[in-house]
Amino acid sequence: MLMGIIKKPSIRSYWSSSPICSTPIHPHSMSRRRYENILRFMHFSDNSLCPPREHPQFDRLYKIRPLITHFAARFAEAYTPGRNICVHESLMKYKGRLGFKQYIPSKRSTYGVKVYKLCDSESGYTQAFRVYEGKDSSLDPPGCPEHMGTSGKIVWDLLFPLMNKGYHLYVDNFYTSVPLFKLLYCFDTAACGTVRKNRVGFPAQLVRTRLKRGETSALRQEELLAVKYRDKKDVYLLSTIHTERSVEVSVRGRAERIRKPVCIKAYNRHMGGVDLADQLLQPYQIMRKSRAWYKKVAIYLMQIATHNAFLLCKKANPG
Template sequence: PQLPAFTGLPGCRVNTENFLPVHFFHLFMDDVFLEEIVEQTNVYAEQYLRDNAARLKPQSRATHWVPTYLQEMKRFLGLSFLMGLIRKPSLASYWSTSPLMATAIFPATMTRNRYLLLLRMLHFVDNALALPRDHPDCDRLFKIRPVLDHFVDRFSEVYVPGKEISVDESLVLFKGRLVFKQYIPSKRARYGIKLYMLSESSTGYVYNFWVYTGRDSSIDPPGCPATFGVSEKIVWELARWLFNKGHHLYVDHFYTGVQLFKELFRVDTVACGTIRSNRKGYPRELVCKKLERGQCSALRNNELLALTFSDRRDVYMLSTIHDESTSPVAVWGQVAEVRKPACILDYNRHMGGVDRVDQRLEPYTALSKSYVWYKKLALHLFHLATLNAFIVYKDCSPESRMTF
């Protein structure tokens, strides 16, 4: 097919001359953002102490609260990040004085009680502004909305992904009570808060994301056809800022559909993905056709290619990028007679952006019982912002430290 030319300008959109590594972190979490967290944490602490004054026991940790400030919040976040590198069985064990468990940096930076108190009071928005749960405009993500809006803006403002991008879902581990908690057995976390992410295939840079809040989630991106379902609207919302630039989008069977791919092609965004065999519009003759292992069958309708390939099981593909060509593949390091369609090879090569993010962030999974859901999600986004900052740093500093 005649593919649209890629006209995007990938890479960092900020002048990073004379940047130190920490300045890349500040691109996503600057002092203005952190000062807002400091302010809201102090506001919540004041509200909490006022509302619970009669119930607090004299020995309660909360009675020792003093307002926090910017440098202390930075130390708090630094220790929280460090916990991903130094794994211990509980939060308290990071302040252990046992010769077998001691890690000097933690007590030297902040006392245990102060850290736990900051974690208890950590807040991102004024609770006094919350709408009642039965209000039609009630936002399930109200507790973390400023953080979400900040990162959605910064991720797209700082860096532009290359030609190949992918959309997939990620799961933030959370096993507590939450009305929109999801169960995905294929994910490492299995239980948690589901995020839909658009990432750069080659690096894993997360350009955009959207938090799923249940079946009644409202999503209606501008320019989206009224006939789209939720999965198609998610792709449209995540990718719409990259339309008309010739990007190649890779998605899995949850999103792939004939109507979506046609509409994406109309805005100069070509796509490829696995598809469920019973999806509306997918040719029934490809589903019913019996193939020997290694064989493929394809049909084309204008820009759309529908293809079935028989491997260990039948694989169904839809693409506006590829033709029916095949390429030899290596088996156990040797190029064998096995040939696979180009659309499958490219899908396997470019679909792993979000999985790469999950793999890199897995060590930073927050200790479970010490975090309510919005704090857990916020810390996950802080880690995600740090990973994005590292990717931008590597893009702007391509030379290795090992210079001779």
Template structure:
């Protein structure tokens, strides 16, 4: 028996003003498009009784004549666009016009000024919280500290157990089976937490055009907390290296940088001051764009932008006799003189076109293995020819040379170059330790990518502190992999 495909009896058939039945989908769509156009613009009278009957059957939202008249009225300047009407105080009665649409217990209810309603009707999406029938909203329930610890532990553990897709961690297939993940948290709950993962209240952020807009607003609470903790729990040794790391990110972002010398090449740049020998990150700063304003406390105006980055990172260590090692991106004569004035020695490679370098050193021709140096008060300029010519500035060393041993030969080199080679790789050391365990899954949200990179950087800092305070032979021999596993377990199994 053929299936009846006629229009259900509960919904009346649509006819035109002459009583003719409308059978074509184009005519019906056009008729209701005109109806809703009039409904939300209130530009003509509603003389379509057949449409009214249809709407009453399917229970679509409708506007009363008063609401249509209110929407059609001209918007006055006295109404406040962003909240309470001007001239009223919290708790007082609103004098601005309001609009309420109601139909059934599961319908949407809006309250607000006409401007907000009109902006919504022009295409601004409503949040999932405004739709009680939304699938995601129905499944959501508030989280707590133990659940968030388990979520972070599961996410970090994926760096040790990588899989191509998230759903494979919850797969029942023996080839992909990982019983730990479904035992800790259902997959739907993990995906919900990932979707709604935020570190700050977005409603408190200002518009991008506002001069006070913070580009790192989404990360600000985490950045503030980690910066304070890193400086509080550990005091680094004298030698410090300043360099940058690159967090891989290929999405659209104004802060994104392209650095061909880095393995990731494209991503978000993080400046770091790390302890030589361990790679402990003492201070860090995320690059916000070339138009960002940076003015560290006590830093002279004549210092270049790259120099101000160094001063900002070293600000907690100034006046304490630390030695900092830099590459040629940061090194300059004014910066080294300023650091020396605040009792901080500096050593680094320098570009030959930097202002203030003595031309005798820049133009000196050397054979392989030769070096040449000039001193001006506290500042020493050195040129050395090994495989190629390299220039150094230092306020720490003398022009003395030492015997340096390589894998194939022994050669005399200036002590400044030997010290630089020994202490400059602190940031690279930290990156090398983290490289096998980085979360490489692509994310659309840039702040989530940076968040978990910072958490893994925190993991390495915690490992350094753990080794420094270890008292038993077993704990002193723990590897970074074993340390991560123990931390992941403590997060996932934490009672609170």
């Protein structure tokens, strides 16, 4: 944790005796050799018990599975999120050889291990998470209908403990689909998210409608609202939370106010929980170059746990 606050070019420099660069807390806590040995021999599972790759119960995350199981249980039991929650993915930087390494150009770290997260929209608390194991990994969460695609199963897996409690879920166009939103609505969970215009079930009539900038078109079928809004480009959105109502909003750098659908305003406000958590962690990164991917993921999960603990402390001591 201190290494995330006090930035130095190498691990050895934290034990420097130079009067200019020294940080006494590190040598007073433990010797450098002991710290390096802890990092070197850090393990979370018995490798001799790992099923072989060809075994049906082979687990790509076996090396850190106990840590994942522990944190997942503790994160869920320690906090009750507010009404608005969101699902999105984070990318833990890793450029080494790894079968399930991902490339996401929109992220700060373009290569790494992808982690799906369910976060509280207001605080950024990580309520649940799932480490991506590769496109050929099996995902079969209990109770999830077979017809749900991979993205729908990810949402179901993360959200399942919070169903039937009246939550409002916000997701981006990777997860949004008509079948998923209808299914969640049956479990007292409303949802809102941007959607790809070619998604199955999204009304083609709405896609064909030509709009000028600032105009809105909407269609409703029972609980499901489909919206098209023209900003710099067309924006498509599905919601089981909102009505077609529009509200005035201010625009950065412009004096006049414009009208936007209330669902888009709410989406922009509540979708940033995962990004907020990543943003708060960014200044305190303690990652170092390592060929052992599981050690980097383990340290990353410890950082998430530290951030969650900080939010719990703030909640317990609001002053």
